[in-house]
Amino acid sequence: xxxxxxxxxxxxxxxxxxxxxxxxxxxxxxxxxxxxxxxxxxxxxxxxxxxxxxxxxxxxxxxxxxxxxxxxxxxxxxxxxxxxxxxxxxxxxxxxxxxxxxxxxxx
Amino acid sequence: xxxxxxxxxxxxxxxxxxxxxxxxxxxxxxxxxxxxxxxxxxxxxxxxxxxxxxxxxxxxxxxxxxxxxxxxxxxxxxxxxxxxxxxxxxxxxxxxxxxxxxxxxxxxxxxxxxxxx
Numbered sequence: 001x002x003x004x005x006x007x008x009x010x011x012x013x014x015x016x017x018x019x020x021x022x023x024x025x026x027x028x029x030x031x032x033x034x035x036x037x038x039x040x041x042x043x044x045x046x047x048x049x050x051x052x053x054x055x056x057x058x059x060x061x062x063x064x065x066x067x068x069x070x071x072x073x074x075x076x077x078x079x080x081x082x083x084x085x086x087x088x089x090x091x092x093x094x095x096x097x098x099x100x101x102x103x104x105x106x107x
Numbered sequence: 108x109x110x111x112x113x114x115x116x117x118x119x120x121x122x123x124x125x126x127x128x129x130x131x132x133x134x135x136x137x138x139x140x141x142x143x144x145x146x147x148x149x150x151x152x153x154x155x156x157x158x159x160x161x162x163x164x165x166x167x168x169x170x171x172x173x174x175x176x177x178x179x180x181x182x183x184x185x186x187x188x189x190x191x192x193x194x195x196x197x198x199x200x201x202x203x204x205x206x207x208x209x210x211x212x213x214x215x216x217x218x219x220x221x222x223x224x
Contacts, residue, residue: 049209
């Protein structure tokens with residue numbers, strides 16, 4: 001299985017801050033990497049696929065980059081509704097595997 | 108509007124079989140893959156497997172010996188069976204639609220399953 005490692009596990013930031021979350025894969029996943037946002041008690045919501053392609057309706061303050069084994073999710077200006085947990089998912093090979101999550105908290 | 112809804116027992120006894128159904132509304136089950144995921148409380152998501160109406164099924168090897176996925180095009184739902192459950196199978200279980208070009212973009216609300224005697 002491909003192991004996905006996210007960092008940091010928890011991130012403290014203020015509204016308006018630029019936030020960066022990293023996801024590293026144990027083997028290359030090319031660009032088959034998605035980012036999900038999950039609010040407490042709700043299902044995950046896909047934000048980005050193919051490492052950098054925003055899904056329709058996702059605010060432009062979210063962006064993704066990377067390929068191979070290292071990927072980044074950036075929130076350019078953190079908003080109150082962004083304070084929640086984010087997961088990366090590799091879907092290049094089976095089994096699909098998630099990172100352990102990054103919780104974004106208010107500083 | 109495409110919606111998914113998981114259903115099944117909230118409580119299952121150890122060693123028994125967990126059976127869940129995901130009902131699709133607003134679209135046909137044809138043409139997509141359909142995935143199952145689970146998430147123990149406070150922990151990360153785990154992909155269980157995916158199924159296509161053609162019968163193609165991909166399982167997570169970690170659960171392969173205990174899980175069976177199926178799809179019923181006549182009723183527009185797909186199902187998960189997990190045998191010999193233990194407390195480690197306690198989790199929220201989600202179903203999702205896979206468009207093919209990217210992973211699950213529409214999810215059910217999730218159903219909590221507790222394994223306990």
